[in-house]
Amino acid sequence: MEQLATFGAGCFWGVEALFAEQQGVTSTTVGYMGGHTPRVTYNDICQGDTGHAEVVQICFNDSVITYSQLLQLFWQNHNPTTPNQQGPDFGTQYRSVVFYHDQSQQQQAVEMRQTLNNMGLFKAPVITIIEAANQYHLAEDYHQQYLLKRGKASCSL
Template sequence: MSTTITTYETATFAGGCFWCTEAVFQRLKGVTQVISGYTGGTIKNPSYREICTGRTGHAEAIQITFDSAVITYEELLEVFFATHDPTTKDRQGNDVGTQYRSEIFYHTNLQKEKAEKFIKFLGEKNVFEAPVVTKVSEAQIFYNAEEDHQNYYNDHRAQPYCQVIINPKIDKLKEYYTEKLN
């Protein structure tokens, strides 16, 4: 009888609008599931309407299930930092508020170490014109967003928001990470 070693892990990232981050990570080899939702806040079972007020403390985030034998946590970090602006506090483009912050929610101490090391590397190499403000925090309860927010880009590509905001992120992904795409 052979034993299969499970290599599935969970990563949770907040990088602005979850429609954008979900669309990016759904396209990567080794990513088996991406769920849009809310984390890092103070109330139970928040709704999108409550999150939009910015008063719950939650971030729009994604929870990724990935096969670390196919794609590493470091590779996920690289894509995360390449496809959003980690130098703006509580904002991504026109989306402003704490719900749009850049934050990594680690599930293990190893993830915490890797995230902090990666951020330090970005700073030392001056990858961005401004300092990285991405927070690294312990994972908290993750609340799935409402069903109409799941798989948003794939279901609504003709929407102007998708064409103007998300398509350039997907194009960047295709340009720089072709070998990592499904």
């Protein structure tokens, strides 16, 4: 069955590339979620006052890849212990966040975050925000499949 997942883990270009290559992921788009303004652009979120995060929205076939597997990839491929920072990128738009689409996703995310903290896999507590998905704003076309369009597998730092 086709489902939706939405994650914020820093700059959305690399996050999208990671999820797009997974078997069972049928499509990905990048955009903005979690803010308080009804309309938003990339330039707006770069100002840091709209409250939006850069996110990747993932359509996936849960008979091929589960939401739990997507969560594991999410936490393994960014630093979920830093507020509003991933690598060289700073600002609320780069926060670590899971936007859940139903109660099952919420429960899985909360339980997995707790398990990660209990296991002590990170040098600091996992502070990933887990909140209900709200209005998704599709990012400008030039951001979609940004790395793929440029023949790159990842962002260079």
